[in-house]
Amino acid sequence: MFKKHPRGLPVLFFTEMWERFGFYLLLGIFVLYMTDPADPKVPAMGGLGMSDRDASDIFGTYLALVYLTPFVGGLLADRVLGYGRAIIMGGILMGLGYCGLAIPGSGASFWISLLLIILGNGLFKPNISALVGNLYDKQERFRPYKEAGFNIFYMGINIGAFVCNFVAAVARNKIGWWAAFMSAGIGMFLGVLWFMAGRKHVAEGDEIKPTKPGDEPVARILGKVLGPAAAFALLGWFGVPAILGAKATVFGSHSNDAFLFACIPVVWFYVSLWRRAEGEDRERVGALLPIFGVVVVFWAVFHQNGSALTVWADRFTDRDMPASVASAAKTFDLVEEVDTTPRMVPKTDAHGVRELDAAGKPIEVEGPHPYFNNLPKEQWPPPEVKKPLFSTELFQSINAFFVVLLTPVVVAVWAWTARRNKEPSTPGKISIGLFVTALSTLVMVAATYATHNGLEKASWLWLCGTYAVITVGELCLSPMGLSLVSKLSPPRLTAVMMGGWFLSTSIGNKLSGILSGLLDAFEHKSGIFFINFAGALAASLAIAAMVPRMRGVMKRYVDK
């Protein structure tokens, strides 16, 4: 295998594996940490004691911002820093951010740490992907293996994402929150050291692109985009309620409005790149922009894994853990224990829909742990006996597990089609990926019917099934997208266009939060999954219609 791939690939593989280890470690425990009650006696052991609403608002905004900065990071790397330096700087910033979170409390250190991670990811994420692509471009013999290279790289991402949840669970339960954050930080620094040690193997792809006459200086671009983005954000936050009335919002909350409004000038920046480009560059950028558009839909559906699907895992899935597994799992603190002792819990109807008061806050009543809401009384444990359950966070590792498991299968299928001269083009694969994504939502539709709309607990196999199918979709789309961006973007703009790819993720992430809020809005829970189905199917068809044109562009400029 290593003859076909550049020697820099293992360097980038493990660097990215460690970076994603820290990234997903934080994502997995972030909400839990924020909502965990503070411990006034030993602050280092407690969480931040925030309300669910504040925590999920901070989480959603963090997830959106962390993928917004790659646009700036890509620009800086292309024109000023070069990829290697941007990766090292980004890695150090993120490592410092994770370690900073180990300082207890929600004071300045908490916010500064988050800011460091957001900025660090901007410098790191688009540039490591751009560098992977560059290594393949530099030598003719590697070029045909670029897609396979991105598939391998994507496995590295997901090995990190799979392992981190277990490390986080053990570290936080055995030692404390700070130990989990420190593990993320140490992982990130190991990644930076590994990258520095192997840097000579990636030197060939590490370059700064010369500015062409007529190219705008970076500072001017940033001024032109960031200023208006800030102004639009303010308009979204303050202007909407001022104009439409105090409680009015366009996308459901002030922070959603601020973020999505702020994206308008950034999106406009990409559109104007295309409008101002000429000839070959114009065709290349013009082929990528529609891909960015439909990819927004993919991430909007996919990232409901952290919201709607996690709620499904938490409230509607049978998480009962057999006693034989429980004792082993307890050693690693991977168990959640629930009992029927009455306590204050959110009031729900039989279908698990929470009832809200006039101010929109959940009404609380006395009752058993909410897990028992849709579990027949005969299955309740005797009073005060605890029932062991699989921790909800563990469901977060399923997707990463399937990526590692299924990548070789998907790669083998493409190889098989290639042998028959029928391999789909990269945009074709993206269209297939969106179609498979649409199918994955039907598994959840079936689950909502099988449980009589949440009246009964669902088997965990439904979630596994939907994750298995959407992972196949992801594998047709996400690594392919990285490869396509690196093939199609005008060479001077690779990292900027990578930033555009992650901007789509960022917008998709925000929309996923808004969509998953609809889980309870329909009388039948299948409603939200049908919306996802329609969106993914429409996006798949839209790209399918554009495939011939994109293939033309690729034939002319890429595969020549």
Ligand code: GLN
């Ligand atoms: N799971 C992939 C990663 O972390 C894709 C994430 C994304 O682009 N939204 O790189």
